[in-house]
Amino acid sequence: xxxxxxxxxxxxxxxxxxxxxxxxxxxxxxxxxxxxxxxxxxxxxxxxxxxxxxxxxxxxxxxxxxxxxxxxxxxxxxxxxxxxxxxxxxxxxxxxxxxxxxxxxxxxxxxxxxxxxxxxxxxxxxxxxxxxxxxxxxxxxxxxxxxxxxxxxxxxxxxxxxxxxxxxxxxxxxxxxxxxxxxxxxxxxxxxxxxxxxxxxxxxxxxxxxxxxxxxxxxxxxxxxxxxxxxxxxxxxxxxxxxxxxxxxxxxxxxxxxxxxxxxxxxxxxxxxxxxxxxxxxxxxxxxxxxxxxxxxxxxxxxxxxxxxxxxxxxxxxxxxxxxxxxxx
Amino acid sequence: xxxxxxxxxxxxxxxxxxxxxxxxxxxxxxxxxxxxxxxxxxxxxxxxxxxxxxxxxxxxxxxxxxxxxxxxxxxxxxxxxxxxxxxxxxxxxxxxxxxxxxxxxxxxxxxxxxxxxxxxxxxxxxxxxxxxxxxxxxxxxxxxxxxxxxxxxxxxxxxxxxxxxxxxxxxxxxxxxxxxxxxxxxxxxxxxxxxxxxxxxxxxxxxxxxxxxxxxxxxxxxxxxxxxxxxxxxxxxxxxxxxxxxxxxxxxxxxxxxxxxxxxxxxxxxxxxxxxxxxxxxxxxxxxxxxxxxxxxxxxxxxxxxxxxxxxxxxxxxxxxxxxxxxxxxxxxxxxxxxxxxxxxxxxxxxxxxxxxxxxxxxxxxxxxxxxxxxxxxxxxxxxxxxxxxxxxxxxxxxxxxxxxxx
Numbered sequence: 001x002x003x004x005x006x007x008x009x010x011x012x013x014x015x016x017x018x019x020x021x022x023x024x025x026x027x028x029x030x031x032x033x034x035x036x037x038x039x040x041x042x043x044x045x046x047x048x049x050x051x052x053x054x055x056x057x058x059x060x061x062x063x064x065x066x067x068x069x070x071x072x073x074x075x076x077x078x079x080x081x082x083x084x085x086x087x088x089x090x091x092x093x094x095x096x097x098x099x100x101x102x103x104x105x106x107x108x109x110x111x112x113x114x115x116x117x118x119x120x121x122x123x124x125x126x127x128x129x130x131x132x133x134x135x136x137x138x139x140x141x142x143x144x145x146x147x148x149x150x151x152x153x154x155x156x157x158x159x160x161x162x163x164x165x166x167x168x169x170x171x172x173x174x175x176x177x178x179x180x181x182x183x184x185x186x187x188x189x190x191x192x193x194x195x196x197x198x199x200x201x202x203x204x205x206x207x208x209x210x211x212x213x214x215x216x217x218x219x220x221x222x223x224x225x226x227x228x229x230x231x232x233x234x235x236x237x238x239x240x241x242x243x244x245x246x247x248x249x250x251x252x253x254x255x256x257x258x259x260x261x262x263x264x265x266x267x268x269x270x271x272x273x274x275x276x277x278x279x280x281x282x283x284x285x286x287x288x289x290x291x292x293x294x295x296x297x298x299x300x301x302x303x304x305x306x307x308x309x310x311x312x313x314x315x316x317x318x319x320x321x322x323x324x325x326x327x328x329x
Numbered sequence: 330x331x332x333x334x335x336x337x338x339x340x341x342x343x344x345x346x347x348x349x350x351x352x353x354x355x356x357x358x359x360x361x362x363x364x365x366x367x368x369x370x371x372x373x374x375x376x377x378x379x380x381x382x383x384x385x386x387x388x389x390x391x392x393x394x395x396x397x398x399x400x401x402x403x404x405x406x407x408x409x410x411x412x413x414x415x416x417x418x419x420x421x422x423x424x425x426x427x428x429x430x431x432x433x434x435x436x437x438x439x440x441x442x443x444x445x446x447x448x449x450x451x452x453x454x455x456x457x458x459x460x461x462x463x464x465x466x467x468x469x470x471x472x473x474x475x476x477x478x479x480x481x482x483x484x485x486x487x488x489x490x491x492x493x494x495x496x497x498x499x500x501x502x503x504x505x506x507x508x509x510x511x512x513x514x515x516x517x518x519x520x521x522x523x524x525x526x527x528x529x530x531x532x533x534x535x536x537x538x539x540x541x542x543x544x545x546x547x548x549x550x551x552x553x554x555x556x557x558x559x560x561x562x563x564x565x566x567x568x569x570x571x572x573x574x575x576x577x578x579x580x581x582x583x584x585x586x587x588x589x590x591x592x593x594x595x596x597x598x599x600x601x602x603x604x605x606x607x608x609x610x611x612x613x614x615x616x617x618x619x620x621x622x623x624x625x626x627x628x629x630x631x632x633x634x635x636x637x638x639x640x641x642x643x644x645x646x647x648x649x650x651x652x653x654x655x656x657x658x659x660x661x662x663x664x665x666x667x668x669x670x671x672x673x674x675x676x677x678x679x680x681x682x683x684x685x686x687x688x689x690x691x692x693x694x695x696x697x698x699x700x701x702x703x704x705x706x707x708x709x710x711x712x713x714x715x716x717x718x719x720x721x722x723x724x725x726x727x728x729x730x731x732x733x734x735x736x
Contacts, residue, residue, distance in 0.1 A: 026515065106631055126633030127517035128587030147635070148517030187517060211509035211520060 013327020021134045021141040024150035025191040039313035058087035061118035068094040068124040081311035113137040140318035155188035157310040169196040177203040178237025190216040203227035207248045228268040235276040261287045334368040338377035342684040343671035355690040358733040385691035387673040392623035394429040398644040398710035403693040403726025411441035412468040418452040420460035433736045439466040442481045448472040463677040466493040473499040486542035501525040527553035543567040550576040552605035571617030574650035589637035591716040611659040618668040620647040624712035642710035649722035690733040
């Protein structure tokens with residue numbers, strides 16, 4: 001909170017994170033990602049500090065969460081994050097908005113902007129929609145997931161979780177398995193983890209693998225057993241029910257047979273490998289309960305916890321300029 | 330009857346090998362003489378020094394009748410796609426659409442192949458022909474049912490009408506807004522492999538062979554697609570194809586940052602296919618260069634990429650971008666005008682697109698070197714949705730004559 005250089009990066013103030021919005025990991029340099037993770041640590045500590053988990057630095061600021069696509073946990077996480085920092089948090093759900101009446105996305109954005117939001121958190125079902133809004137409004141915009149494109153705070157919270165468990169990313173083997181094609185979580189994580197130095201493997205049936213995925217500098221696998229060999233981190237993705245009706249994969253049970261994470265399969269990973277899942281889980285499909293609930297190896301609840309910390313860090317950093325924090329003007 | 334003499338011009342006859350110097354004499358609605366002609370007394374004289382005199386551009390496949398844009402572009406005739414509201418699938422609508430441009434330019438409405446362009450029931454092709462439809466078109470989409478397409482081809486063939494098809498397999502490209510590749514994956518856009526084009530073209534060629542019908546693939550954009558067209562032509566089938574400057578000068582990287590002005594149908598392809606498209610224009614595989622003119626305002630374009638309408642306001646950039654190919658030595662001026670006028674006229678069966686005695690005096694004067702900058706905010710078109718915004722270009726139409734009258 002001063003204009004002294006950051007101990008980790010040696011950079012001063014805004015140089016640590018010279019972005020107005022957080023639309024995707026693709027726009028971030030590795031040191032900018034590390035800066036956000038470092039910033040999140042203090043909030044992880046605060047959130048564990050007992051009953052009064054509060055910091056008033058966003059007091060008087062209005063945080064608008066505009067969710068054009070249904071969400072429970074991400075919306076809640078952003079709401080908790082904003083409130084712990086003292087912001088006035090309001091939520092707009094698509095189901096109860098004029099979006100249903102045919103208002104265009106731009107008109108909705110302009111309306112929210114006219115209400116003088118100080119920061120907007122947007123989720124939308126269309127890739128690129130958040131960028132479109134960011135270009136149109138006067139306040140910082142945080143992408144809470146746009147189509148299949150990006151979900152940057154999920155990647156950041158995953159990175160923070162991994163860093164706290166594993167110490168660093170260098171040489172770490174991370175296996176991401178599931179519906180890579182339709183997943184913004186997978187895209188943001190591929191960008192984030194490779195930028196931080198991890199070796200990333202992605203595993204999916206051929207029908208759920210994005211074209212040219214190797215251009216992310218990840219190694220694609222169709223065989224889950226091979227993909228698990230020697231992995232330090234196993235990240236399972238949720239598979240949507242509508243993908244399992246024969247359009248992309250024949251059935252849930254066939255998917256489970258090939259790609260379900262079971263204790264047997266997990267033996268191929270390193271003995272200290274951790275298990276991650278962005279939630280909500282389809283227990284018995286991509287992951288079995290004994291693995292998901294393994295107290296030693298499952299980091300799934302910690303991901304949720306780090307989600308609040310990372311979102312607090314993002315809300316704080318993105319509003320520093322408007323709040324006149326020294327070095328961030 | 331009025332006489333006009335265009336003197337000191339470089340004459341661009343699409344059927345000739347090169348430009349020739351000379352005078353062109355217009356009498357009434359037609360070209361009266363060409364070459365070393367004496368200017369008759371009383372003729373109005375236009376000194377075209379430095380200019381190229383060419384047939385007016387015939388734009389095969391526009392989505393909107395856009396008079397200011399066509400005037401800027403040097404387009405004297407445009408074939409209007411049936412994808413209108415309502416769909417051009419019955420004779421009254423064809424007649425109405427044909428009246429839109431006259432006298433400044435002529436609109437040739439293309440009759441829908443199937444009712445509502447839904448790909449199921451044959452539309453009234455004979456009645457539409459009688460009402461002025463010069464060709465039958467499947468519109469923006471491919472007819473998925475091969476049985477229906479075969480019947481369309483047979484029926485149209487008996488009426489001596491070419492069938493203009495869209496070359497993308499409908500199943501593979503359903504909901505896709507981009508071509509498979511790194512850009513689409515990184516942006517999280519639903520995409521389809523480029524072979525969706527070859528699959529569609531291969532089937533339609535097979536059906537055209539079966540029906541003995543004329544087939545024109547409006548936009549071919551991939552190396553595999555051009556290979557099929559080449560083979561069909563070598564076999565002697567009556568198969569022709571077109572492409573548009575977007576596929577010559579842009580690849581799929583142009584959609585980075587979710588630029589909806591670069592959302593096209595078919596979608597932009599990779600660099601290899603872009604180079605193959607230039608090659609196919611240069612080697613004669615491509616018969617037609619068209620703009621696909623489809624002006625779209627912010628209500629259609631300022632949307633998330635997948636929700637935005639495809640298409641560009643392409644009329645104004647058609648000629649300067651075609652001239653790029655001339656300047657790069659890929660094609661001659663006369664070949665350019667074959668692509669822009671003579672070939673589309675032949676495909677549609679129009680008495681136009683020629684620089685010959687007795688041909689209609691549909692002419693343009695082209696200033697081939699005139700530099701200008703494409704500016705989406707200042708276009709003549711009904712909307713400025715161009716992926717070529719801020720591009721410096723050279724060459725534009727300076728004068729348009731339709732039916733012997735300067736417009």
